[in-house]
Amino acid sequence: MKILKSTPKNDNFHMPAEFEPHYGCIMIWPERSDSWQYGGYAARKAFVEIACAISQSESVTVCASFAQYNNARQLLPSHIRVVEMSSDDAWARDVAPTFVINDWGKLRGINWAFNAWGGLVDGLYFPWDKDNAMANKLCDLYQADVYDASDFVLEGGAIHVDGCGTAMVTKNCLLSKGRNPQMTQAQIEKKLYQYLNVSKVLWLPCGIYNDETNEHIDNICAFVKPGHVVLAWTDNQDDPQYDMCLQCFNYLQEQTDVLGNPIKVHKLPLPEPVYISDNECEGLDNMNFMPTRTPNERLAASYVNFYIANDAIIMPGFSNPKCDDSLNLSYKKSDREAKKILENLFPTRKIIQVYTRDILIGGGNIHCITQQIPMFE
Secondary structure, eight states, X not given: OOEESSOTTTTTOBOOOTTSOEEEEEEEOOOOTXXXXXXXXXXXXXXXXXXXXXXXXXXXXXXXXXXXXXXXXXXXOTTXXXXXXXXXXXXXXXXXXXXXXXXXXXXXXXXEEOOTTTHHHHOSSSOOHHHHTHHXXXXXXXXXXXXXXXXXXXXXXXXXXXXXXXXXXXXXXXXXXXXXXXXXXXXXXXXXXXXXXXXXXXXXXXXXXXOTTTOOGGGTEEEEETTEEEEEEOOOTTSHHHHHHHHHHXXXXXXXXXXXXXXXXXXXXXXXXXXXXXXXXXXXXXBTTBOSOOXXXXXXXXXXXXXXXXXXXXXXXXXXXXXXXXXXXXXXXXXXXXXXXXXXHOTTSEEEEXXXXXXXXXXXXXXXXXXXXXXXX
């Protein structure tokens, strides 16, 4: 592995869209006790189900700590690779490299700086040095040279691309004070041009309400094909999320992609608000004498946080199969509606819905715990 001081744009590499062919997917085994309630056992079951669903059409590698390697190896099927690698938590989207390719199918990675979504300003944990080291280690694992962008704080969940030269981000995230406060929006955009090799960046104003990543793009909006996006949506005007969705919708209605095509917005309804319970909070360890969750805290639930595998869409579900109360019936209805919309948008892919409340409690969802590796030669 070589550490490169040039940029992907200068070398004619670019970040492909997630809906383009994959070689595989990277995940990280959950372990952190202030993220994953009651020892993480329920979360691990969901991780295994997601890894198995993805592995039906692409290779999956799961990174696990020394302490958890044997557990991960025992619970995951033999065709899923498990490698020992240190991490601070399990958010592969944000700590694994962003992979880029060239026209001949050569693979390289980008090592962004990671500071736990805000560093000492509003980051979610400290230290984060193991997470920050993972991109280089993973590039070494895949024998991919790596672009050194370690002077620029960015997470994989903060960017979406269409593979044709257009990227999407949210202002609230990329302009947050805990990331690159010394840079202007124009300077940040130029950085994205150089490293993603895009020519246009769409700056959505905001993301999902109470999303502690400063509102990552991957929870509010995603490309499903060039010129087409899904946008999280609610019709409830009393919900603070309504104005956030409306701002994004109005912005996208006025935008074109880099080729001049109007952006077609497909609304993906949000579930009823999801709140963490007293019992779930009791299963989480404190961090530095402070709770990481408080009872009745609203979680950033969104169906947009799905993973596009080669032959499938792995999407969140919020209805508890063991519960039949009225709220759960509402979740069942929204689960079906969201699944139907994605079936229409991805007619050649199987839509696999996984109950992911135990991942959501940790702070994210399916897209957040996965990082695709594009097909390479």
